[in-house]
Amino acid sequence: MEAKSAPRKIKIGIIGGSGLDNPDILDNRREKHVDTPYGKPSDALILGDVGGVECVLLARHGRGHTVMPTNINFRANVHALKAEGCTHLIVSTACGSLREDIHPGDMVILDQFIDRTTKRATTFYDGNPGSPLGVCHLPMDTPFCPHTRKILIDVCKELEIRHHESGTMVTIEGPRFSSRAESKMFRMWGGDVINMTTVPEVALAKEAGLCYAAVAMATDYDCWRDDPGHHVSVEAVLKVFKGNAEKGVRIFKSAIPKIAQRDWSAVLEENRVTVSSSIMLPPSEG
Template identity: 55%
Template sequence: MSFKLGIIGGTGMDDPDLLAGREEKFVETPFGKPSDALIHGTIGDVPCVLLARHGRKHTVNPTNVNYRANMWALRDAGCTHVLVTTACGSLQEEINPGEIVLLDQFIDRTNQRPLSCYDGSSPAAKGVFHIPMAEPFCKIMRKIVGETAAELNLTCHASGTAVTIEGPRFSTRAESNVFRSWGAQVVNMTTVPEAPIANELGLCYAAIALPTDYDCWKVNEAPVDVPACLAAFRKLTDGVKKLLIAVIPKLAAYDWTERMQALKTAAETSIVPGSDV
């Protein structure tokens, strides 16, 4: 099968200079416009499409990101896989700011977002749809990314649960401690509904979470704020760019036939029979 990677860059990780042979395309989808132009190009001769989740000038807050349009646009552009970065706060002592967490689970604490393409809002996505979500993130992609991070001497946690809050505010200390008590590793604002929609559309999806702070649970450190978050994220970008450049050819070389068929079957069997008339 042909491989094409969609890359969704979070804050500071939407650098178009990652790509060679860049070409910008503004598109429309049945769900409206994506966050910004799709930037087509290659990384190590692998075809890729880069999309700035919040817009290249960070003009879209987490609630207002058009997750459905973003994923639909990447699929229509021919992407088979999506690899994203997401800034987050660490909820556990052993996960230090500046390290990497490869998400394998999420807890949804959002409350204002369309959570599915299959909600009756567009004739392009008909039917009542119940996508399985036991494993929201591709374990094969996670494994390849983790092995590559180790080769680059990047500290990488092979798994982690993200609590996705609505935002745009950060957590209270009470909330942060509740999330810790649940055993979650990080807190962010964008994994939901991005991950489940990717699964709905049959896209192989993985997320590189980048802790910039300890949220606000750690009373002997200053609570997270925007200047501290951005400053910490800037320190992470070089290492993560190196990781992307190194891992993308490995992802492209893998035989994805079986995995993609499983995703297709899951999507096809998630529509309630007869509901898509």
């Protein structure tokens, strides 16, 4: 009888968005500066652990929020975390609400997205020297890992944090906010929340075979409301940041040990097969 292989070691990548990029979430911290075939990531990788689970933290916009959304090197970020041995990515992202019942301060565990970006590299398989061979036509019907999402949802329930178990993120190019006409259109399309960073991060993580899940932290109502004075601004967003970040840290610190307790071998293998079966190679390489 063939011996059963040991479960793959779990390492959690954390991409901290606006308000949740503080390395204090990790114990035994050390910095590691890396490069990738796609350039440098947004900042140094912060290696450490949460509850004894190995983690790697990366500030999406750089520490100090110095990188605007369009200029984030999403491919380098995901590649660096994958190369560091991460099996999972759990990320936070500030967002505006497109629904009356998603209040500022609510957490949304995303399950879908609508891509309104226009200037970003969205695949590792771009045909350039140093990139993997072929073209990857990756299915995106289930962008976020449902198994990791369930753990985040269960943790929100346990911690009694107001949350929504699903949500469609509209990702715009930025760095400007939406016009009121755009905001109303996104509501008609079925968008629940809006940000500037979920795409292409979620697609690249899936292409890398990682289990990716996102906690979207609502800060405002965007600008779709017709009430005078109800529009998104940096000032309004910053007022909600601190409370959201504290909730996000609590969620991540509770979820990470629960993720590590599971055997993810079958899920990670399924991810690998999905990617490999989606790659079309040139005839001479097939």
